[in-house]
Structure formats: C-alpha cells, structure tokens
Amino acid sequence: MMKRLVFCCLLVSVLVATATAQPTVFIVRHAERVDASADSDLSETGRARAEALAKMLKDKNITAIYATEFKRTQQTAAPLAKALGITVTTIPSKDKDALVAKLRASNSNVLVVGHGNTIPDLVKALGTEPINIGENDYDNLFEIELGEKPKLIHLHYH
Numbered sequence: 001m002m003k004r005l006v007f008c009c010l011l012v013s014v015l016v017a018t019a020t021a022q023p024t025v026f027i028v029r030h031a032e033r034v035d036a037s038a039d040s041d042l043s044e045t046g047r048a049r050a051e052a053l054a055k056m057l058k059d060k061n062i063t064a065i066y067a068t069e070f071k072r073t074q075q076t077a078a079p080l081a082k083a084l085g086i087t088v089t090t091i092p093s094k095d096k097d098a099l100v101a102k103l104r105a106s107n108s109n110v111l112v113v114g115h116g117n118t119i120p121d122l123v124k125a126l127g128t129e130p131i132n133i134g135e136n137d138y139d140n141l142f143e144i145e146l147g148e149k150p151k152l153i154h155l156h157y158h
Helices: 002-020 044-057 071-084 096-105 119-125
Strands: 024-029 062-067 109-114 140-145 151-156
Touching: 024 119, 044 071, 062 071, 062 096, 071 109, 096 109, 096 119, 109 119, 119 140
Parallel strands: 024 109, 062 109
Antiparallel strands: 024 140, 140 151
C-alpha cells in the first residue's frame, strides 16, 4: 500500500511539472557571412558557428525552427534542422507579427534565426526587457520562457 501511495505521489508531481512547463523560444542572429551583400552565404567562421549552435541546442526538445528568407539565416538553422529531422519554416523578415503569433501559439520549444535589426523587436514583442545587438555580435543566444510573465536568459555560444 505504501509503495502505491509513493508511486501515485511521484506520478502526480511529474504530471504537474509537465503541465506547468512553458515552451521556450531560442533566438539567435544569423552567423557570420561572407560579405555585406543582400543575400550572402555564411563564411567559414559562420558555418562553424552554425555547427556549434546545433551541438548546443540538439537536446533542447526543439520541434520547430523559423528563419527568414535569406540564405544566411537558412544556413545558420540548417545543421540543427538536419540533426533533428526538422524542416525550417521560412517567415519573411518583415512579418514579425505573424512570427510572434506562431510563437505564442506554440506548445513546444522552437528556434528562431533572425537578424541584428529584427531580433530586438521580436524579443520585446514576446514581453521581455529590451535588448541590443552590436553590429559585429554573432554569439548571442536569447532564451525566452514563454508564459504569463516571460523570462529572458541571455547566453553566448561559440
């Protein structure tokens, strides 16, 4: 009888923890690119950074990946998408509202690959404190736990 009681208590605690877990949105800027042209590819450094991102996030239970229409964001997302067997969903860089709606409706963890000039507005729209991204900053990883009061964690990766 005591074993059943302990098992039931453990089961209830696991179910409560699962039910209260909020989805997490991971947001990164595209990795370093070859040049400043409108739709350039990633540089060798950028490709290495994209691989590092995939290694860092592969165990984060990500079920969706969003990137803009540009090659640099698609190429940054590609290694993780391949590792997880996920197709990257393209969202136009100027359609922040549609992306925010998709993120808020999500019940699971997602990755968003954006741009230095779009990420601050996205982070703010998700209800967290404002952030800034420097012109040459490519190592920022913003982790936002969605919920009634979203929580932002600012990390770096290499």
